[in-house]
Amino acid sequence: MEEMSEALKGVDASELSQGVLDLGYGGGELDGAPSDLWGEVVLTACFVLNMVPHKKPKITPVEVWKGYKPNLGYFKVWGCFAFVSHTRVFPDAGDDVVYYREYGKQLGIPVRKRTSQKGDEGELKYVTISCGQEGKYKSKSGNVLKPHPSIKTGCKARVRAGILLDGRWQINSIKLDHNHDMSPTKARYFQCHRTISSYVKRRIELNDKAGVRLNKSYNPLVVEAGGHENISFLEKDCRNYIENLRRLRLGEGDATAIQTYFLNMQARNSNFFYAIDLDQDGRLRNVFWVDARSRAVYEEFGDVVTFDTTYLTNKYDMPFAPFVGVNHHRQSILLGCGPISSEDTDAFIWLFKSGLACMHEHAPRGIITDQDKAMKNAIEIIFPNTRHCWCLWHIMNKFPSKLNHYKQYEAIMYALQSIVYGSLEKVEFEEGWDEIIEKYDLQDNEWLVGLYNERQHWVPCFVKDSFWARMSTTQRNESVNAFFDDHVNSKTTLKQFVEQYENALKVKVQMEKQEDFKSSSIGFDCGTHYNMEKQAQEVYTISKYKEFHDELIGKMYCDYLSHKVNGANFEYQISEDFMMEGKKERLYFKVWLNEDDNEVRCNCRMFEFRGILCRHTIYVFIRHNIDLILEKYIMRRWRKDVKRCHTRIEINSESCSLTPEAQGCHKMQKAFDEIKELANDYDNKCMIVMTWMDNVKEELSKHNVFYGSDQPNPQSPIGRNIENDVSSIPNPSQCILTPLAARKKGRPPFKRRKSQSEQADLQLTEFDDTGHIVGSSTSKGDGVVGTQESITMQV
Incomplete structure (x- = not known):
């Protein structure tokens, strides 16, 4: 390699044809040369000749050019399909780093830019690129028994390069001997070889804004690439990128x-x-x-x-x-x-x-x-x-933990549930509660005592005289x-x-708009011949109509017992059969009706509590040939034919506003999708599209500086500039x-x-x-x- 380096120092770019590098090596056939030797030749040549990439390499730097056999002591190396630039002066050594990084990736070693020196005007004059395992690790852990892990092995491999007067870079020294194992299959785990393309960044950004968790964004990318080994980043890298993006958004705290x-x-x-x-x-x-x-x-x-x-x-x-x-x-x-x-x-x-x-x-x-x-x-x-x-649900769920230490736990639970849910009047509940407390000797249970003292906040017969919209x-x-x-x-x-x-x-x-649409456009076949069912379907939203329908059907479980008449006032006794924990139970209700103004009231107080007529009231209405629901018993909040002001107000969104770059990316993606659909049926159409895209990429790449780890990849969609979403308004005082x-x-x-x-x-x-x-x-x-x-x- 030392001889090769010396030979390369004297090579002039003017002797070369575009994309092909002729190098003298002292004679002899090189068919049997190891592949890593070719990679080193390519690397050195790129540094010396100040080359930039022309398009994506068709062969990797450590592969021998297929189909070519060296002759007469000369050999040709395709420098990553690069073209020679006679006049271009690089503002930094980014290209050199990229070449060396690609070389390191093929060998399975990490690469980093170790030192650099700039001139008076900030131009780069000198750079040293070393193996990422160079140096010795100094643990910063306070516990010597638990040192932090490190990849440092003291490796001496490095490349030193400096800029010439004409702007070309020259290799000053090369040392390529490594003191550690090299594994190309594990190179993707080194930080320097992990990059996220603009396309992937865009996808995880959008998913993050939409509330999609990172693991749910990462897994489809792995599947799309055909496996973890085919992607150039880890889930941790995506997570770090999103966290950094969030910090950029929240830069001021x-x-x-x-x-x-x-x-x-x-x-x-x-x-x-x-x-x-x-x-x-x-x-x-x-x-x-x-x-x-x-x-x-x-x-x-x-x-x-x-x-x-x-x-x-x-x-x-x-x-x-x-x-x-x-x-x-x-x-x-x-x-x-x-x-x-x-x-x-x-x-x-x-x-x-x-x-x-x-x-x-x-x-x-x-x-x-x-x-x-x-x-x-x-x-x-x-x-x-x-x-x-x-x-109430919250409270009743506490009963087991508060009472399960009693021997008669099951009997106590059944008695308390019956009195809580079955009491229609306040006096009925208070008398029944006292009987249970005395029967099961619960006077010393402080939790039950405190609960009873606050009964006006939770017992149904105490709270059902107010409207609660059936909420918990x-x-x-x-x-x-x-x-x-x-x-x-x-x-x-x-x-x-x-x-x-x-x-x-x-x-x-x-979700509300979807239900508005359903309520206005979907109808049901009436299950009964009562006009009030058809009326309910016309005025109520679907959910409230179903509730009313359940009450209308539920009247079959009701039975007339007796009634009293006092002029236009009627008082009915109605029974209802229902199941409670697998047991048949019967409750008795009172319904009061005034025929003069059709005022009706039931002691179950469903209308007061939920805003909809109960089955007991419906039973009495039908008995009195009242075939329609009176308007005063149709609450405005449950109607579907009301024009509500909030439906005309849209939610202003800051998070979904797109930057010009993002808008352009969206337009291109939409156009690509349409082209893909047109060309998806036949292979010849697909080839036409791929040829066209190769030409477009080649043309665009001429206008881009060669990409590095901190620059957009020309092979990927255009990356967006991350800007503060709130930069357009003044900072708070x-x-x-x-x-x-x-x-x-x-x-x-x-x-x-x-x-x-x-x-x-x-x-x-x-x-x-x-x-x-x-x-x-x-x-x-x-x-x-x-x-x-x-x-x-x-x-």
Whole structure:
């Protein structure tokens, strides 16, 4: 090799033809020369002759040119199908590094640029490229018994090159002896040989924005390439790229990026609302936001909401606190949310006050939560006139863990379930509860005593006199949590979560639109001859029609017992048979009807609770030849023929806006797909397309600088420049610090955790008439009013 290097130093590029390099080697046949020798010749020649690539190599640097036999002591080497440049001066030694890296990949060794030297004007003068296993590793581990792993072996292999006066690079010295094993099949695992093409970057970027987890993005790429060995990157590389991309998006810090994001969203729609709460150090503590569409949805369906903080979504361990409602299709809808740093009364007060300001001081008529005492205290302060209900399902699920140590556990459970679900009147429940407590000697059970004292919050006969839209906080929020499981995880940053919340809203909107379409275009054959069934199908959405249909059919289980008449007033006794845990049960109901104004009431209170007539009422209507549902018993919120304002408001999206590069990439991809469909049937068409694409790639490559690890690959789709998504708007005037990780209260590291009731310093901010937070000083930011502790945006 030393002789070869000396011979190469005297070679002049002018003696060469384009793409072919003639080198003298002292005579003799070289047919039996090892393949790695040819690779070294190619490498050295490329350095000396200052060549750049012309198109993708058809042979690798360590392969002998197929079909050519050296003669007369000379041999020819195809320098990676390169062409000689007589005048080109490289601004750096990037091409040299790429050639040497390709050489190292073929041999199975890592490569790195070790040292370089630049001139006074910043031009590169000298470079040393070495084996990646050069040097000795100095462990930085504090524990000598657990040193960090290293690939360093003290390898001395290296290439030194310098630039000549005419701009050509010359090899000054070469040492190619390695002191370690070389394995070409394992070369792909070295960091220097792992690259991600622009095409792959684009795909995983789009999937990341869509909430697709990285492993679900990576696996299709492996399948598409035909196996792991055919791709030039690992899943870890994709993950690092996405993490770095997220850092680029959040360059000014997670908390500040959120505020900037909110400002941009508000610029798109002035009805976008947000509030940010800071501690005394200017660190983000609580956040609340509602998009313009959700504010309009609240006007329509904000009569009853559920509130739950049992979903853990971001790396700061800030509980996710969504306000969830139900629309006319009985779908869960997101009315606003706020990650909060703690679950104490003060945090909930701040959140509820922010929500109240956002909704123009219109508090919900009812709110459903779990048994959290801090929530209860905050609701009593901020929503004094709102009916507060606890989730019955949540409570009943606790009975086994609280009572399974009693010998008569099964009998106690059956008796309690019967009295809870079977009591129609408050007095009936209270008397039955006392009998059970006394019969099974449960007076000392503090949990049951506390539950009974709060019976007005959870027992059906106590809460059914108010409208609850058939909601349960756990059922509704579990469905929302399950939905978010596909979009976020416990490592999601706050800015990412805001973007994924936006994606969740879009999906919810599409689901609502689909149900609107079905309700307006799909009909059912009536199962009965009653006109009220046909009427229900005409006015109700599909989901509510099915509910009414179930009640209409369910009247077959009802039977008339007796009735009393007092003028136009009727009082009926109705029985109903049903099954409870495999046993036949019978309950008795009372229905009151006034024939003068057709006022009807049943003590099951289904209409008051769910907004739909019960089977007992329907039974009495039919008995009195009332064949249609009276308009006053058709709630507006369940109708399908109502034009609602929120349906005309679209969700403004920042995350889906495309850069010009991305738009161009999308256009080209669409055009390629169309061409592929046209040429997919015949091989000759495919060959025409491939020839055309080869010509296009060859033409484009003439306009590109040879690609390296930090430049787009001409063989792949055009890469997009990563820009800050919020760079088009001014930075907020106040610097907001990223939140500290919230203190965990025994919370397990799962996405949904148990609440405080299941398991075991904020000043109150005042709002003025316009909804702004009132403070001692005003920020200079546009539309930002607040103290150092709190910032809110309101229009």
